[in-house]
Amino acid sequence: MARTDLAIVGAGPAGMAAARVATAHGLAVTVIDEQPRAGGQILRQPPASFRVDRWLADRIYRPQQSLLQQCAGLDGVRWQHATTVLGSELTGDGITLSLNTPGGVDELRAERLLLATGCHDMPVTFPGSTLPGVMATGGIQAFVKSQQIVPGERFVFSGSHPLQLIVADQILQAGGEVAAVLFSQPRSLFWRLLRQSPVLLRYPAKLLYFTRACARLMRRGVAIQFGRVASSAHGEGRLQRVEIADSGTLEARDTIACDRLGIGFGFLSNSQLASQAGLECHWSDSAGGWLARTDEWMRGSLPGVYVAGELTGIGGADVSQREGEIAGLAAAMDAGVLAPGVAAERARPARRALRPLYRFADVLSAMSHPGAALLRALMTRESTLCKCEEVTVGTVRALLDENPFTADLNALKLQSRCGMGMCQGRYCQYQLRTLLHSQRPDLATGDDGFQARFPVKPVSIGALATTPTPEEQ
């Protein structure tokens, strides 16, 4: 079994920053990531054999671009790409990770573990949400950034997150057509927040980036509509048109022909490994769903386990990078190779940078959340709540009516099959929770999430069964 001082799950900004810092203090580091190259979703790199001119050249990507370059030159870090962590087992004397690698299932023994697993686009349930052609806005963006394709012809974006503007702009620049960008919030909300939140003005580069995207979209005649939402998706076996409605009343206003609908209502943390390990988590409606609790050194609730980046609360790449630095210092300090006083000193710049970044992230999360009322209204009876097990909203509502004593998410999962399929609840937990809370307003039970199980992603019986047991190694 391979051994390492610090195993880092996720090669995004948090994981890369932690790897850089920890290895600088002499720790042997292994970074594990599912993608073929480092960078995370923010810098989802093109294949190594591609050459792309001016790839993500805007200055807002600079901190991560420079981190990526530094990481490429690091000794003492083992990068294990195209590898999925299936679960971790904490024993008294370390942590064993089970890895699904291209060569089979393998184990890695780590003294310490950093979960920097990032986030994914928040799924939203509405009629037609499972139709081919309905895609996560972040997923569309990754096709452009990494694969260098325009993944459709005519796009509509519907959501509540400003990222929509960036992706719509990237699609336009890459030669796609953008029929509309819809924000469920009223336009006045954005103006009000701009006026009331001076922290936004501390980051002019970010504001400028959004403003430019907005200006380019408007120049090309793209309709940016506020208080509107794609309320249903239609087509024969694939997306052909979406219905646009008032986001307050869901009254239909328009129908737009398109072959891609981007859904951009913000992000949910990838919390499955944290849950499987048994880390203490708390719920946030607007900042990413289940989030791991940490102390000021990014230590999670279990000994030897650290958490950084989106899994502590959606905050963006700059927050992730700074948290990763602190986690890297903490791992070195706890390993005894860095004196606490020195660690505190070295963490100071990151902490100073984080204070306003957290305030910025809070404003962005609050501004970008669609609100429970809209999410509930979009969930019509016939829409598919659990796409893997094909369970409709109506079925779950009926179960809740028939079983008045069912009042927690895991019990509802067990009864409804929601969350028991291939994605293991990543794409229905938020909606199921919204539904449960709306039908059980007096819910007094503990805030219990889906219990993530080993393996956090499916793996073949053959691969699992052939891994040598400790006695056989």
Place this chain on the structure above:
Amino acid sequence: MHCDALVIGGGLAGCATACYLAEAGLSVVLLERGEINRGASGQNAGSLHFQLEHRLIHHADALGEELQHYVALTRVAIDHWRNIESELGSELELAMHGGLMLAETDDEIALLERKAGIERGQGLEVELLDADETRARAPYLSPQVRGALYCPHEGHCNPRLLTPAYARKAARLGAEIVTHCTVGETRRQGGQWQVRGEDSRGTRREWRASVLVNAAGAWTMDIGRMANLHLPVFPIGLLMNATERAAPFIHHLIQHVGRRLSMKQVDDGNVLIGGGWSARLPQQLGQWGAGRAAIDMTALRNNLRTALAVAPGIEPLKILRSWTGITGITPDQLPLIGAVSRAPGYFVAAGGSGFTYGPTYARLLSELITRGEPSHSLAPYSPDRFAHMNMFMG
């Protein structure tokens, strides 16, 4: 608050007992610490195994005559399962297409023959199959399988659905189901049981009942202690695995006479693999702690290897999740069902293949409570067989 019967535990035993007691006209309150069906009743793999199991056969000499009683009870349970969907008015994904207990060695074949003798002696239909006959019925089995004992009644039922169906029916019949209520005290006072509980908001409630049923599963011993009773039910952690859905290919319940294996394919297409592989119970300072049992990776691999050895074709199927449950076992492996003589009005329903036999145990226990005599003897399972443990309990 006063009621006729108070049931502690919202698992299968508790919900089914509450249902049958309510059906007999008693006023019933059921108290559950968490949610209905969240313990072993909902976490087990739903096998209906009527053949003597691996764990019992291997202790056949020690168990002796008790095994014959057990097989006799099996026949009652089979009839009960055949009617359970209509009885409860719910679809339960019940399948009784038969089960195969596999053998790979001469010794195992001999064991099957001996087992068949005991089972037939009590009128349980079983059929000994040779290798070709076995594979004719289950072509996915490996050539290593030398034979099998076939029981036409075995199968599976969806454990996610059964206990909630009992709870719904109990509620329809007037039983009050109180979830998120932790029992803190059970006391005998003035010829009645006085029970105190506290809900998740910290509100205390109190009930008085002539009958108290301890159906707390792996926590039977903890609840028993509140009445100054030793009820020997010990927690064990077990492992189960579910694959992705596949086109139907396993039509029977598959077990193994010499190895720990149970395997079946449910209506939804998932293959469930278990068979008694252990999971590590949570420990705190030498006590069993709260929380779920942890997966033992070696047990997991060995469980899957056992399944692969008899059904090599499952190799590409993906495991969706492995999970653990905590169930209870008694010192002699037989269930603990009936009245506790030294504590009038105190009844227990715990241990011993609680899913396959749960509905039947509950019905017989409710007959014992309401009529004083069950329609099939529960004598071999009486808690009084451990009365010596309570001799000194004051």
Place this chain on the structure above:
Amino acid sequence: MASRIEQGVQRGPQITLTVDGERVAAWAGESLATLLLLRDRSAFYRTRGGAPRAPFCNMGTCFECRVHVAGRGWVLACMSPAEDGMEVTTGETLPRIEVGDGAH
């Protein structure tokens, strides 16, 4: 239908694979999801209820882009680079288990 961005992009070596029995050229490093969107596939797999499904997240979390690859069973198209000689099938439903030669 999806299209490749040509301006400012140089792609490396070309490879050949088959999609639903048809020979298809791709650039090394392109994911199966990319390739199938370029071929205008909408049913990457079909649910048990027969509904077509296609990529949603493009990052290995939603499991909606499952396709069948000969010798490997299903894979996530968004996480799987196209490889020379690969045989990809779309629109499959449930995995089928080889049941061996049984008693014959």
